[in-house]
Amino acid sequence: MPEQYILDGRIQNNPWQFVSAEDCESGVPQGSHLIVPLTVWQEHREDLLQRNDPLGVCLEPGEEPADLAHDLNQLAVVAIHFPRFADGRGYSYARELRRRYHYEGEVLATGDVLRDQMFYLQRCGFNAFQPRPDRDIEDVLAGLSDFSVTYQGDVHDPRPIYRRSDEEIRLRQSA
Numbered sequence: 001m002p003e004q005y006i007l008d009g010r011i012q013n014n015p016w017q018f019v020s021a022e023d024c025e026s027g028v029p030q031g032s033h034l035i036v037p038l039t040v041w042q043e044h045r046e047d048l049l050q051r052n053d054p055l056g057v058c059l060e061p062g063e064e065p066a067d068l069a070h071d072l073n074q075l076a077v078v079a080i081h082f083p084r085f086a087d088g089r090g091y092s093y094a095r096e097l098r099r100r101y102h103y104e105g106e107v108l109a110t111g112d113v114l115r116d117q118m119f120y121l122q123r124c125g126f127n128a129f130q131p132r133p134d135r136d137i138e139d140v141l142a143g144l145s146d147f148s149v150t151y152q153g154d155v156h157d158p159r160p161i162y163r164r165s166d167e168e169i170r171l172r173q174s175a
Contacts, residue, residue, distance in 0.1 A: 006129040006141050007106065014130065016056065016077065016108070035079050035108075038063045041071075049074060058110070061089045065096045072103045077128065082111035091124045098125035118143030 005014040015033040023029050024040045028047045035056035041048065048055055056077030057068055068078065078097055080090040090109065097103040108128040109121050118129060118140060131140040 004137055005108075006131075006137065008127050009141075011137055011141060015054075016079075018058065018079070018110075033076075035077060038067060042067070045071070056106070056108070059090075059093055061087050065093050065101065069101055072097070072101055072105070075105060077106035077108050078103065079108040079110050079130075080126075082109060082113055085112045085114050085117060091121065094121070094125035113140070115140045115143035119145070 003014055004011050005016075006012070016035050017031055017033055018035045019029050019031075019037075019040070021037050021040055024036065024044060028036075028040075028044050028051070032053040033056075034051075034053070035058050036044075036048065037058055038060070041057045054076035056075055056079055057071075058079040058081055059065065059068075060081050061083065065078070068075065072078070080093050082090050094107050094109075097107055106128045107126045108130060109117075109126045110130040111132075113121070113129055113131045115131075115135065121129065129140065131137060
């Protein structure tokens with residue numbers, strides 16, 4: 001796991017530790033800030049809920065946010081894995097977490113996350129990013145501010161540009 005990640009537009013030390021299903025074969029591992037696969041969450045949910053440490057679940061492509069809907073208030077982070085940058089299902093998952101389920105915790109993009117995707121990932125609801133280890137984290141961070149004004153609405157402001165005031169647009173451009 002990389003030592004740093006991007007959270008809410010800032011580079012920070014990464015407290016999260018991903019554990020695999022194999023790591024959990026003999027029970028739930030000890031440690032703080034664990035992110036477990038959805039299958040582990042479903043199998044060991046009660047044991048995991050007994051922990052007092054922050055906890056997260058990682059969704060893979062094909063696993064649905066609906067599978068976590070009733071447990072989101074128990075999770076500090078929902079990680080969404082992008083096995084390759086061309087797989088766009090994670091964008092929909094983040095949007096669904098934010099809009100349908102009103103999830104306010106971290107939504108972490110992990111895997112094949114590239115600079116060119118950052119701005120769009122953020123618009124869909126991601127607020128945490130773990131770029132590939134071979135990428136410069138400062139450069140990836142810069143991707144969050146590639147554009148100052150958008151025409152379409154997003155999870156943060158669903159209004160299209162023609163519904164926003166000129167003052168709002170100027171403020172956004174100067175930010």
